[in-house]
Amino acid sequence: MSDRAMRGVVVKKGEPVxxxxxxxxxxxxxxxxxxxxxxxxxxxxxAQRKIRKLRTASKRNKVRWRYISPAQDAKAEExxxxxx
Numbered sequence: 455m456s457d458r459a460m461r462g463v464v465v466k467k468g469e470p471v472x473x474x475x476x477x478x479x480x481x482x483x484x485x486x487x488x489x490x491x492x493x494x495x496x497x498x499x500x501a502q503r504k505i506r507k508l509r510t511a512s513k514r515n516k517v518r519w520r521y522i523s524p525a526q527d528a529k530a531e532e533x534x535x536x537x538x
Contacts, residue, residue: 461487 463481465474482488498506 461485 461478461482463474463478465471479488493506
């Protein structure tokens with residue numbers, strides 16, 4: 455086996471297999487594994503690759519800035535003030 459962590463879910467006692475499968479699919483989707491697998495199935499032109507990268511970057515930035523707390527915001531402003 456490789457050194458990578460195995461992706462998976464543990465089926466809880468009394469939990470239907472369908473629910474565990476849904477949790478697995480959700481986990482793989484949030485990590486982007488399913489999208490990458492689909493992407494690798496067919497050739498992607500350089501123009502399509504650029505469009506995909508721009509689209510994923512905007513999604514990544516939305517998630518990144520959604521979870522900033524006021525304390526983190528104040529800290530970032532302090533650092534910007536120090537640099538200026």
